[in-house]
Amino acid sequence: MNEVIAELHNIGKTYHTGKVNFEALRGINLKIERGEYIAILGPSGSGKSTLMQIIGCLSTPTVGSYFLAGKEVSKLSGDELAKIRNLYIGFVFQKFNLMPQMTAVDNVALPLVYRGIKTEERRKQAKDILRHIGLGQHFSHHANELSGGQQQRVAIARALVTNPEIILADEPTGNLDSKSGAEIINLFGEFNAKGKTVIIITHDVSMARHAKRIIEIQDGSISASR
Amino acid sequence: MALGTGFCERSKHDLMDIAGNSMAVWQRATSKSYRGYPKGQTNRITIADVIALPKVLPSIEMVSPMLNKSATLSYMGKAYMKGVWGVTADHVKLAKLKIATGGRFFIQIDVERQARVAVISNKVKQVFFGKNGNALGAKFLIDGVSFTIIGVLADDEKNKLDRDEDVFISYKSYQEMYGDKYIEKYFFVVTKPNVSTMQAEQILRSYFAGKYNFDKNDKEAMGFWGSSKIQESISWYLLGIQIFLSVCGMMVLAVGSLGVANIMFLIVAERTYEIGLRKAIGATDQQIFLQIFLEVLVIAVVGGIIGLASVFLTTTFLQHITLPAWIGAPKLSWLTAAIAFLVLALIELVTGFFPARRAAKMDPIEALLT
Numbered sequence A: 001m002n003e004v005i006a007e008l009h010n011i012g013k014t015y016h017t018g019k020v021n022f023e024a025l026r027g028i029n030l031k032i033e034r035g036e037y038i039a040i041l042g043p044s045g046s047g048k049s050t051l052m053q054i055i056g057c058l059s060t061p062t063v064g065s066y067f068l069a070g071k072e073v074s075k076l077s078g079d080e081l082a083k084i085r086n087l088y089i090g091f092v093f094q095k096f097n098l099m100p101q102m103t104a105v106d107n108v109a110l111p112l113v114y115r116g117i118k119t120e121e122r123r124k125q126a127k128d129i130l131r132h133i134g135l136g137q138h139f140s141h142h143a144n145e146l147s148g149g150q151q152q153r154v155a156i157a158r159a160l161v162t163n164p165e166i167i168l169a170d171e172p173t174g175n176l177d178s179k180s181g182a183e184i185i186n187l188f189g190e191f192n193a194k195g196k197t198v199i200i201i202t203h204d205v206s207m208a209r210h211a212k213r214i215i216e217i218q219d220g221s222i223s224a225s226r
Numbered sequence B: 001m002a003l004g005t006g007f008c009e010r011s012k013h014d015l016m017d018i019a020g021n022s023m024a025v026w027q028r029a030t031s032k033s034y035r036g037y038p039k040g041q042t043n044r045i046t047i048a049d050v051i052a053l054p055k056v057l058p059s060i061e062m063v064s065p066m067l068n069k070s071a072t073l074s075y076m077g078k079a080y081m082k083g084v085w086g087v088t089a090d091h092v093k094l095a096k097l098k099i100a101t102g103g104r105f106f107i108q109i110d111v112e113r114q115a116r117v118a119v120i121s122n123k124v125k126q127v128f129f130g131k132n133g134n135a136l137g138a139k140f141l142i143d144g145v146s147f148t149i150i151g152v153l154a155d156d157e158k159n160k161l162d163r164d165e166d167v168f169i170s171y172k173s174y175q176e177m178y179g180d181k182y183i184e185k186y187f188f189v190v191t192k193p194n195v196s197t198m199q200a201e202q203i204l205r206s207y208f209a210g211k212y213n214f215d216k217n218d219k220e221a222m223g224f225w226g227s228s229k230i231q232e233s234i235s236w237y238l239l240g241i242q243i244f245l246s247v248c249g250m251m252v253l254a255v256g257s258l259g260v261a262n263i264m265f266l267i268v269a270e271r272t273y274e275i276g277l278r279k280a281i282g283a284t285d286q287q288i289f290l291q292i293f294l295e296v297l298v299i300a301v302v303g304g305i306i307g308l309a310s311v312f313l314t315t316t317f318l319q320h321i322t323l324p325a326w327i328g329a330p331k332l333s334w335l336t337a338a339i340a341f342l343v344l345a346l347i348e349l350v351t352g353f354f355p356a357r358r359a360a361k362m363d364p365i366e367a368l369l370t
């Protein structure tokens, strides 16, 4: 069996809006091994994004414990979580979330800023990755000048530039046509083939088929895992 | 505020030119009985008393008796009624008169020889000799007595103030013509530079009290209107104006700061998304804080420089166009500029600090969702 990269113990997340408490996640137990390719499936509002935020250290669980790369991270401060995100996680969001006024290269290089890498080196690494995913012609295009598929590939390049342990993608093809979506899925497959852990959130069953493990979520709990 | 400073300097300047450390002195009825003299006495100071003052009182620099009456001036058949002054040779210094080039004011020897010489105002000169005519050396009549014109007041703003109608002759000629013995109205004294007009009041009052038998503590017996009183009252008035203009300036600063604060908040609000994204990919609170704070600082410094530059340009511009003289040339005092700069810098630091801190504390998820 491979090394466990992430381990969730009895994780629960409750949102407080006004006087209403909403239990978005409850009793989540999950072990993720290095190099796994996981799809998290579930209907809208079931808690998929919430789970991704916790795995990605964007938020902390209300209850339970979470070990990432052997370290308990569920009670860390905002700054410590920011460092862990920068070190271990690459995010790909449904809305691409690029900096519209920055060039493709600068967008990809952005996470390296927070690693204190020099501008020249950052640009070089960003260009290498962009070239690798077929955007060699678009280095100095601003993000808002690129097509949806191209933007999402830039976002993936940005997620990969730090060489993270885990790539977390929240509905990465939700805003794309099927052809662009397929290209994106191919990219994930490729990186998984290099031994990286990939976790994709989707409610598209056909996309989930590419994953080696499918976890289904319903009403904040894991209802099936196969 | 630059306007305020300029205005005050100009007004003080005007004041100094009229007054220096001079003082008008006149006699009044006594208000206290003294050594058998009942109160209500009016002691008549003679012209000779006044002329003697610089010799007998070391604190007095110079005097002028300010004898004055209306006289008929005539030249080549034209006749006008004008004011004639009988004054000392020192009057030119005392009143800071400016004489047009070529002419002069009468001097002590002229006074002693009772020379029939006169200095006339530019207005009087124009009446008799026209705008470009030459008055110097000409003889004209004052109440039928012939005088030679030796000087004309310069066509200067200061001379225009209240001397348009005037002709100056020596007090001796005046006395000879009109037979005056007493000071009818008032006389002027100028104190030595180290003696204030306040001190001079005491000295003059005691001196005349000894001479004319009244109580030297009788403050009613003599009237004084001195430059220190004027300066004091005018200083308050000028201070008032400067406070007013400063308050205006402060209000401009306050409105400006609100603008700055508003922009700072907008910078953060507009960039919620960017900040959230940066945090999601690993920026720490401190890194975000520094980024926003530095940007605010750069904006503040650039804004400050542009602001100072435009103030400097406006002030220079105003200095080069003709403003009404009483406003004075606006003066950009470095103190004003420094205070404005410091106040704005402080406000910008504060208004930069809070948005930057707010940005740093932002939850990346919420920032990304918006």
Ligand SMILES: Nc1ncnc2c1ncn2[C@@H]1O[C@H](COP(=O)(O)OP(=O)(O)OP(=O)(O)O)[C@@H](O)[C@H]1O
Pocket (backbone or CB within 6 Å): A015, A016, A017, A022, A024, A042, A043, A044, A045, A046, A047, A048, A049, A050, A051, A203
């Ligand atoms: N910040 C929040 N405050 C309050 N409630 C929230 C918050 N974020 C999510 N929720 C609620 O938690 C539940 C789960 O949300 P989540 O975004 O995890 O669902 P999801 O499975 O990702 O849905 P979708 O497929 O629509 O993206 C939803 O009912 C949502 O309204």
Ligand SMILES: [Mg+2]
Pocket (backbone or CB within 6 Å): A048, A049, A050, A170
């Ligand atoms: Mg979601």
